[in-house]
Amino acid sequence: MNEKKKINIDSATLNYLYHKYKDFLLPIGIIIACLLLFVLVIIPQFQSMLDSQQQAKAEASKLEVLRNNLNLLTNLDQAQLDSQLQVASSALPPGKNFFGILTGISTAANNAGVTLGDYSFQVGNITNPASGGIASFPSLEVDLTVNGGTKGVTEFMAQLYKTVPLSEVTNIVLSNVSSQLTVLFYYRPFPPLGFNDSAPVQVVSPTGLSTLTNLSSWNNLSNQPQAPSQPAPSSSSSAGTTSPF
Amino acid sequence: MVNDINLVSNKDESTLKQKKQLRVVRITAVASLVMVFLFSVLIFVISSMIGLSSIKNSENSALNSISFLHKKEAELAIVNNRLQDITTILQNRKNYTSEINSLLQIIPSGAYVNSIEINKDSLTLVIVSNSLLPINSFLNSLTGFAQKNQLVKDVIIENLSINGKTGLYSLSIQATIL
Numbered sequence: 045m046n047e048k049k050k051i052n053i054d055s056a057t058l059n060y061l062y063h064k065y066k067d068f069l070l071p072i073g074i075i076i077a078c079l080l081l082f083v084l085v086i087i088p089q090f091q092s093m094l095d096s097q098q099q100a101k102a103e104a105s106k107l108e109v110l111r112n113n114l115n116l117l118t119n120l121d122q123a124q125l126d127s128q129l130q131v132a133s134s135a136l137p138p139g140k141n142f143f144g145i146l147t148g149i150s151t152a153a154n155n156a157g158v159t160l161g162d163y164s165f166q167v168g169n170i171t172n173p174a175s176g177g178i179a180s181f182p183s184l185e186v187d188l189t190v191n192g193g194t195k196g197v198t199e200f201m202a203q204l205y206k207t208v209p210l211s212e213v214t215n216i217v218l219s220n221v222s223s224q225l226t227v228l229f230y231y232r233p234f235p236p237l238g239f240n241d242s243a244p245v246q247v248v249s250p251t252g253l254s255t256l257t258n259l260s261s262w263n264n265l266s267n268q269p270q271a272p273s274q275p276a277p278s279s280s281s282s283a284g285t286t287s288p289f
Numbered sequence: 290m291v292n293d294i295n296l297v298s299n300k301d302e303s304t305l306k307q308k309k310q311l312r313v314v315r316i317t318a319v320a321s322l323v324m325v326f327l328f329s330v331l332i333f334v335i336s337s338m339i340g341l342s343s344i345k346n347s348e349n350s351a352l353n354s355i356s357f358l359h360k361k362e363a364e365l366a367i368v369n370n371r372l373q374d375i376t377t378i379l380q381n382r383k384n385y386t387s388e389i390n391s392l393l394q395i396i397p398s399g400a401y402v403n404s405i406e407i408n409k410d411s412l413t414l415v416i417v418s419n420s421l422l423p424i425n426s427f428l429n430s431l432t433g434f435a436q437k438n439q440l441v442k443d444v445i446i447e448n449l450s451i452n453g454k455t456g457l458y459s460l461s462i463q464a465t466i467l
Contacts, residue, residue, distance in 0.1 A: 067311050071318035078321035086328045093336050103344045110351035117358040125364050132371035178381045198389050212382035218405040230378055235370050237363050252372040
């Protein structure tokens with residue numbers, strides 16, 4: 045007959061167990077403490093170290109970009125940059141450059157050997173330009189009368205296309221006596237400027253330099269008196285009214 | 290009365306076993322301590338080698354230097370922006386000079402252009418002559434261009450008339466410039 049063994053847990057039993065296994069208590073306690081330290085401290089510290097490593101890599105890349113930017117900007121020739129800005133702003137002014145337009149028209153007419161009749165400016169809607177392509181650029185429309193025959197007028201158009209500010213002839217009525225042209229003179233306000241120091245500075249590309257060289261060879265660029273420059277707006281103000289510098 | 294006498298005490302076997310277990314547990318405890326210590330030192334050394342603060346200091350120094358060059362940076366940004374827009378305009382603006390010159394070249398002798406009107410790629414031309422032969426020659430040349438898909442397409446004769454007083458023939462055509 046099986047009898048259930050009864051185990052008495054009383055202070056005498058506990059005392060007995062303690063005396064029997066007391067040598068095990070300290071090492072087991074140490075093992076448990078080490079396990080807890082490992083799980084609660086070492087593993088989080090390891091994760092934190094990995095995060096710091098990632099962060100250091102990112103900051104090192106950022107530092108590399110900053111150093112490259114600093115190097116580029118330090119070595120940039122200020123005089124050359126000013127000249128490039130002048131050429132680019134003459135070709136596409138930041139505002140309505142009436143004086144530049146009239147000078148350009150006169151120069152083109154002189155070079156083509158034609159005379160000009162009456163002309164008028166039409167100020168279009170600059171707040172809602174058409175979307176896409178150069179139709180989205182604000183422009184001043186000028187209606188011209190050119191006296192000089194068909195060949196003279198075609199030469200005038202060719203000269204106008206090599207004169208700043210940039211223009212486009214959109215309507216032509218040619219005759220042997222006098223011709224009517226509708227010309228759009230483009231302009232565009234400076235963009236709002238914001239400095240993102242972590243973005244690489246882009247120097248003028250070879251294509252851009254080629255464009256600038258081409259523009260510099262155009263009529264009236266070197267001797268065109270500059271209209272008061274329209275400074276670029278700050279990021280918080282409206283377009284075309286404040287200095288970028 | 291006990292008949293068998295066991296000279297080997299069982300108590301020694303269990304004590305031996307317990308001692309072995311205790312030894313194993315002690316070794317494990319020491320090993321755990323050593324591992325925790327080693328890992329801590331390793332993490333400390335690697336963390337100190339990362340040097341995040343020195344990188345941050347270098348960044349601040351570079352940023353400080355760049356702040357004195359913001360004018361140059363702004364000018365450069367504007368030049369690049371202008372060049373982008375200028376390139377767009379130069380590539381997309383219409384230039385009818387070559388088309389007009391091509392048309393003028395096919396005007397035969399004995400005829401002259403009274404007017405040419407170009408508006409949004411639509412061309413209207415009036416040619417005048419005292420004979421139909423030059424007008425015919427001009428039409429042939431123009432349709433030849435259209436057939437070769439050059440210069441113009443969709444050539445439409447709007448009007449062919451004669452001025453009774455002067456005897457001059459006048460041809461008005463409309464076409465689409467390619």
